[in-house]
Amino acid sequence: MTAVKCKCGKVEVHLSTTKPLFRLMCCCNDCNAILQWAAWKRRESFYPAFQGIDKIYMENSLRFLKGENLLRWVKLTKKSVCLRSITTCCYSSLFVENLSILGPKIACIDFDFCDVQGFQACEITAQIFEKDVPSNRRELICDSFNGPRFEAGPKETSRWPSVIPTILNAQSTEVVFPKGFTPLREIIERSVKSYGWINLEDYNDNSEGPIVLSGRN
């Protein structure tokens, strides 16, 4: 079992497995934008201002231990298919669901932006979305990275043949749900029914954000 908690400990979710299916460094604008917003809500700086986000991908089988009422789901735009959960107590980022890329069997965790305990070590499978890295950060983020690197999402290439089978295998492996465990989708639907989405599209940090959250506003 892996425990995923927010940084202040009020929210705790357990995953039924401990072994990541794979691990990606994501350099996309969307991850950076939402995590920058969450850092601003925490009154912290997001530094460096653009970074590769280290993500583990686990079997999509979870159980809430506490604090489900503090979880909200964020969309960068109304059409976003990439859904990210943040907590209203301390603006930790816990999970990402991306059905169009990952499919329904995989939950993604930005483990540097929450507190994750009990998962097994896993080498970085690949770095993705280097196309979004600003030129002044390319040397540090891209050129110094040793593993498979992709301008967008990972594709099969002769240079990096091992990445796609790893991901396809994870997408096709049957998920086991111990008693009380569900996929992220059920958690998202419960949350959105009660609290709606947080849409960042019209967000402007010079004035009020588009939503009112409990806690530190």
Ligand SMILES: [Zn+2]
């Ligand atoms: Zn918290």
Ligand SMILES: [Zn+2]
């Ligand atoms: Zn990303």
